[in-house]
Amino acid sequence: MDLTLEQPARGRLITADEWELPVPATLRYAATDPLAVHLDFPPEVSLDGTGVTWTFGRALLEEGLRRPAGNGDVHIWPCGQACTVMELHSPYGLALLQFDTAALRRFLLRTYAVVAAGQEDIGEAVEEGLSSLFGNV
Numbered sequence: 001m002d003l004t005l006e007q008p009a010r011g012r013l014i015t016a017d018e019w020e021l022p023v024p025a026t027l028r029y030a031a032t033d034p035l036a037v038h039l040d041f042p043p044e045v046s047l048d049g050t051g052v053t054w055t056f057g058r059a060l061l062e063e064g065l066r067r068p069a070g071n072g073d074v075h076i077w078p079c080g081q082a083c084t085v086m087e088l089h090s091p092y093g094l095a096l097l098q099f100d101t102a103a104l105r106r107f108l109l110r111t112y113a114v115v116a117a118g119q120e121d122i123g124e125a126v127e128e129g130l131s132s133l134f135g136n137v
Contacts, residue, residue, distance in 0.1 A: 003031040003114050007107045009039070011086075011097040023097060027104075029058070029111040034120035037061050037111070039086075047092060054088055061108055065101060 007027045012020040023045050028038040039054045046052045056074040063069035064076025065084055075087040084104050088095045 005029045005107070005110050005114060007103070007110070009099055009103060009107070011099050014096040014098060020098070025097075027107045029107070029114065031114050034115040035059070037107075058108070058111060061104065065104060065108070 005028065009025045009027045011023040011025050013023045014020060024042060026040040028040055030036075030038075035058055036055050037058050037060075039056075041052045041054075043049050043051050054074065056070075060070055060074065060076060064086075065078060068075070068077035070076050070087075073089045075089075077085050078101065079085045079098065082101055083098045084101045086097045086099065088097070
C-alpha cells in the first residue's frame, strides 16, 4: 500500500534570546516507510534556501510525547500539557522547536490508522534499500 499522510505543523523556533519565531513545517508519514516520520521545512526557513527534511522513528515521536526521548540528532520531550519540544542537531548547529502536543498526537494516531503499531512490514523497504545500495550486483 502506497499511502502518504501529510499534516501542517506550526512550530515555534526558540532563539538564544528566548524569542519564539513561527516556523511552518509539514509532518509526513508514508506506509512504504512505516517506522519513520518525516518533518519537512520549506526553503524559506533554512539557512541555505533549500527545503530540509528531518527523519526519525515513529516510536521516538510516541515516546517523546510522554517523556524525554531520543539520542543522536533528534530529541523530543513534553513541555507542560500543551507543548512538545523537538531538539534537532546538525553539523551547522542546533534548533529548538516547540509544537502543539495535541497536533502531534493527532498526527501519530492518523499514522496508526494507516499502519498499526507492531504491523510494520519492513521487508519491502529493506529490499528497496539494498537494491539502491548494491544495484544489480
